[in-house]
Amino acid sequence: MIEYRNLRIAILGGGSVGAQVASLLLEHGDELASRAGAGLELIGVAVRDLDAKRTPPLPRELLTTDPASLILGADIVIELMGGIEPARTLLLDAINSGADIITANKALLATHGPELFDAAEQVGAQLYYEAAVGGAIPIIRPLRDSLAGDRVKRILGIVNGTTNYILDLMEREGASLEDALAKATELGYAEADPTADIEGYDAAQKVSILASLAFHTNVPLEAVHREGITAVTMEQVESARKAGFVVKLLAICERLTDAETGEDGVSARVYPALIPVTHPLAAVHGANNAVFIEAEAAGDLMFYGAGAGGLQTASAVLGDLVSAARRHVIGGPGVAESNHANLPVLPISSITTRYQITLKVADRPGVLAAIASLFSEHGVSVEALTQSAGLGAIDPDATATLVIGTHEATEHALAATVAALKSSEVVRAVVSVLRVEGL
Amino acid sequence: MIEYRNLRIAILGGGSVGAQVASLLLEHGDELASRAGAGLELIGVAVRDLDAKRTPPLPRELLTTDPASLILGADIVIELMGGIEPARTLLLDAINSGADIITANKALLATHGPELFDAAEQVGAQLYYEAAVGGAIPIIRPLRDSLAGDRVKRILGIVNGTTNYILDLMEREGASLEDALAKATELGYAEADPTADIEGYDAAQKVSILASLAFHTNVPLEAVHREGITAVTMEQVESARKAGFVVKLLAICERLTDAETGEDGVSARVYPALIPVTHPLAAVHGANNAVFIEAEAAGDLMFYGAGAGGLQTASAVLGDLVSAARRHVIGGPGVAESNHANLPVLPISSITTRYQITLKVADRPGVLAAIASLFSEHGVSVEALTQSAGLGAIDPDATATLVIGTHEATEHALAATVAALKSSEVVRAVVSVLRVEGL
Numbered sequence: 087m088i089e090y091r092n093l094r095i096a097i098l099g100g101g102s103v104g105a106q107v108a109s110l111l112l113e114h115g116d117e118l119a120s121r122a123g124a125g126l127e128l129i130g131v132a133v134r135d136l137d138a139k140r141t142p143p144l145p146r147e148l149l150t151t152d153p154a155s156l157i158l159g160a161d162i163v164i165e166l167m168g169g170i171e172p173a174r175t176l177l178l179d180a181i182n183s184g185a186d187i188i189t190a191n192k193a194l195l196a197t198h199g200p201e202l203f204d205a206a207e208q209v210g211a212q213l214y215y216e217a218a219v220g221g222a223i224p225i226i227r228p229l230r231d232s233l234a235g236d237r238v239k240r241i242l243g244i245v246n247g248t249t250n251y252i253l254d255l256m257e258r259e260g261a262s263l264e265d266a267l268a269k270a271t272e273l274g275y276a277e278a279d280p281t282a283d284i285e286g287y288d289a290a291q292k293v294s295i296l297a298s299l300a301f302h303t304n305v306p307l308e309a310v311h312r313e314g315i316t317a318v319t320m321e322q323v324e325s326a327r328k329a330g331f332v333v334k335l336l337a338i339c340e341r342l343t344d345a346e347t348g349e350d351g352v353s354a355r356v357y358p359a360l361i362p363v364t365h366p367l368a369a370v371h372g373a374n375n376a377v378f379i380e381a382e383a384a385g386d387l388m389f390y391g392a393g394a395g396g397l398q399t400a401s402a403v404l405g406d407l408v409s410a411a412r413r414h415v416i417g418g419p420g421v422a423e424s425n426h427a428n429l430p431v432l433p434i435s436s437i438t439t440r441y442q443i444t445l446k447v448a449d450r451p452g453v454l455a456a457i458a459s460l461f462s463e464h465g466v467s468v469e470a471l472t473q474s475a476g477l478g479a480i481d482p483d484a485t486a487t488l489v490i491g492t493h494e495a496t497e498h499a500l501a502a503t504v505a506a507l508k509s510s511e512v513v514r515a516v517v518s519v520l521r522v523e524g525l
Numbered sequence: 526m527i528e529y530r531n532l533r534i535a536i537l538g539g540g541s542v543g544a545q546v547a548s549l550l551l552e553h554g555d556e557l558a559s560r561a562g563a564g565l566e567l568i569g570v571a572v573r574d575l576d577a578k579r580t581p582p583l584p585r586e587l588l589t590t591d592p593a594s595l596i597l598g599a600d601i602v603i604e605l606m607g608g609i610e611p612a613r614t615l616l617l618d619a620i621n622s623g624a625d626i627i628t629a630n631k632a633l634l635a636t637h638g639p640e641l642f643d644a645a646e647q648v649g650a651q652l653y654y655e656a657a658v659g660g661a662i663p664i665i666r667p668l669r670d671s672l673a674g675d676r677v678k679r680i681l682g683i684v685n686g687t688t689n690y691i692l693d694l695m696e697r698e699g700a701s702l703e704d705a706l707a708k709a710t711e712l713g714y715a716e717a718d719p720t721a722d723i724e725g726y727d728a729a730q731k732v733s734i735l736a737s738l739a740f741h742t743n744v745p746l747e748a749v750h751r752e753g754i755t756a757v758t759m760e761q762v763e764s765a766r767k768a769g770f771v772v773k774l775l776a777i778c779e780r781l782t783d784a785e786t787g788e789d790g791v792s793a794r795v796y797p798a799l800i801p802v803t804h805p806l807a808a809v810h811g812a813n814n815a816v817f818i819e820a821e822a823a824g825d826l827m828f829y830g831a832g833a834g835g836l837q838t839a840s841a842v843l844g845d846l847v848s849a850a851r852r853h854v855i856g857g858p859g860v861a862e863s864n865h866a867n868l869p870v871l872p873i874s875s876i877t878t879r880y881q882i883t884l885k886v887a888d889r890p891g892v893l894a895a896i897a898s899l900f901s902e903h904g905v906s907v908e909a910l911t912q913s914a915g916l917g918a919i920d921p922d923a924t925a926t927l928v929i930g931t932h933e934a935t936e937h938a939l940a941a942t943v944a945a946l947k948s949s950e951v952v953r954a955v956v957s958v959l960r961v962e963g964l
Contacts, residue, residue: 216671224672233840234560235560366829369808384660387661387662387663387828388829397822397824398822401674401821405675
């Protein structure tokens with residue numbers, strides 16, 4: 087019988103993830119202890135309601151409604167309450183009482199990350215958050231450890247399962263956005279209020295965390311450019327497919343040189359974009375998540391898996407718990423979160439990308455030339471143009487559809503082009519403007 | 526100016542990976558130091574030939590032909606020589622002199638892993654080997670750390686880029702195995718002697734390493750069942766495509782219950798198999814690698830990227846170097862490689878899987894019934910049967926092609942079925958027998 091040093095574990099939050107983590111910890115305690123090199127004693131689970139039904143059920147004597155007292159006796163505090171307060175105050179107290187922290191709280195990290203990392207650095211505590219992005223998919227640890235000797239150039243992520251499920255259903259079954267959302271709600275992929283998912287807030291929190299880590303720079307949530315999927319139409323999805331693309335809600339961060347000022351910095355943004363069907367991210371179906379990393383030496387890497395779910399998130403939390411326990415056994419200070427690069431965070435106007443623009447135009451001779459010169463006047467180079475009907479009809483009210491793919495252009499030049507298109511007398515409507523990524 | 530403790534780094538081997546690692550270390554030393562929390566001083570690179578041309582070139586004063594002396598002064602030894610000796614002896618000496626070890630040497634780990642891990646455990650040294658499997662793709666660290674709180678059920682890996690390139694070319698361009706191999710050699714994906722790749726020896730080494738780690742059990746190389754791709758034909762690839770499958774050389778390890786004895790254990794094997802086109806591994810093209818992990822709580826995960834290349838492997842080595850340096854700064858003993866599960870390693874006869882069997886049979890009435898009863902006599906249940914020509918011709922020499930998909934069957938039952946098919950008077954030839962995985 088091996089005698090381990092015993093570590094005292096407190097869990098804050100008894101929802102689906104908290105109950106799973108507690109249950110796995112009780113069930114597989116011996117196996118986890120042998121991997122961690124330390125005994126892992128669950129000293130309590132702080133909940134709001136002692137009598138709430140939990141799946142899996144937890145022993146009543148472990149439950150408490152007093153998180154503040156619970157954390158005082160803990161070596162490692164696992165925060166699974168969600169939300170900003172009281173999670174923030176409790177974690178700061180836990181750090182200051184000498185505990186290591188594990189959290190899955192992306193909202194808290196995206197808004198108060200620096201405060202928590204600073205507090206942890208002051209006392210030599212460590213903060214683990216693998217479960218905050220991509221459920222059980224290892225993303226934080228590969229970025230922090232595996233790629234520590236490399237330089238990340240860009241990350242393209244599908245980090246929100248709800249919106250990927252919706253766009254995938256639109257793509258594969260021709261469903262409308264409304265129908266796909268209703269189905270997602272029915273299956274429990276979308277919450278009663280789906281705003282955080284479909285408007286891109288959830289993805290923005292995650293890209294703020296990924297960008298901060300990948301570029302060693304604090305990228306605050308409010309610096310993330312965010313567009314949701316509510317404006318995506320069946321027509322866009324269909325037209326994308328015909329052109330060899332799929333529409334995905336992408337969370338993107340990259341190190342780049344500002345297209346206008348020449349300044350080096352980091353861009354972080356969330357928007358629906360076209361990616362080629364041959365791109366590995368195009369094969370990410372249903373509610374799955376994937377993070378595609380372009381690194382200087384490692385080349386292209388992709389990490390794929392279920393992005394959410396109580397059991398999946400619990401797996402990530404327990405992986406962090408074993409890491410935290412090993413560090414406790416070894417002793418000594420942890421490695422502080424590194425912000426040494428301290429790059430400026432650039433606005434969306436800094437990026438250059440390709441665009442696909444769909445227009446309804448007057449169907450008469452000379453229109454193509456007028457539109458082409460309008461693009462070139464604004465410095466946007468056209469790469470491909472397809473039209474659904476011949477331009478040259480006699481009926482002055484006839485309408486043709488044009489799909490225009492551009493070469494790389496700045497957001498500024500594109501916006502000016504779109505404004506000019508809108509006021510052009512040959513353009514009846516600007517149907518869709520989508521960025522193209524992954525080329 | 527931050528003052529770091531200085532760590533002395535020795536590199537054994539000045540080939541393409543060694544030269545890349547040394548060059549990146551010299552070039553990005555400050556950045557790596559800030560991430561590691563320690564100065565990283567390259568004290569030398571042991572080479573066979575001081576005058577060999579290296580890409581990138583290295584400063585002459587760093588080169589030495591005396592690895593034994595070099596390691597004596599090192600805190601961290603990076604072994605990139607390959608082969609068993611002198612690498613094994615040098616690493617044992619380095620461990621015993623107190624150094625931590627980083628190696629990309631899969632052959633050495635697959636054959637002498639336990640000896641090295643034991644030696645490291647004795648003195649509290651740590652052994653890192655992320656680069657040994659999957660180039661820059663983080664696989665070792667996710668298995669060891671991220672999934673430490675989970676239980677791996679099965680791993681399906683495409684871990685050899687050369688064979689994936691060949692099979693992908695056969696699939697996508699209808700090339701023959703010979704032509705695809707010639708092309709792989711021309712492009713530098715295959716070596717002059719391609720035996721290690723195409724016969725599955727390289728994949729077997731890697732699955733031995735993965736299985737040992739994932740199942741906390743020593744899985745020696747000689748316990749890995751190994752079949753290469755040399756018997757894969759264009760006809761098999763075509764027939765697979767028609768049935769909705771692709772042929773991939775899979776490295777598989779799983780925890781299972783022996784189909785015959787009821788004993789729990791680990792199976793590790795390498796063979797060409799069919800996987801459904803909808804499986805994420807089917808989208809792994811060219812010389813890329815991917816490892817698909819099925820875990821109890823995390824669900825399905827996949828890690829994808831370039832599996833080889835000097836720069837990619839260097840990225841993995843530098844990631845390990847930063848981890849090793851951080852541990853040096855923290856101090857204390859490392860975490861020993863865990864073999865606590867100590868499961869028996871089961872032979873190939875223990876597994877059950879599905880099969881696809883292609884037969885040339887006599888084209889006359891009654892043949893289908895004879896073949897169907899032959900399968901059922903041996904306890905193998907037929908799931909699907911397609912035939913290329915009508916069975917019922919009058920010409921006694923006419924031949925039809927049958928493709929038979931089975932339900933799960935044991936290797937033993939399948940082997941008995943195939944033996945019976947071969948001696949049946951209605952079967953002209955057993956054209957192909959392939960296992961089906963990923964369902």
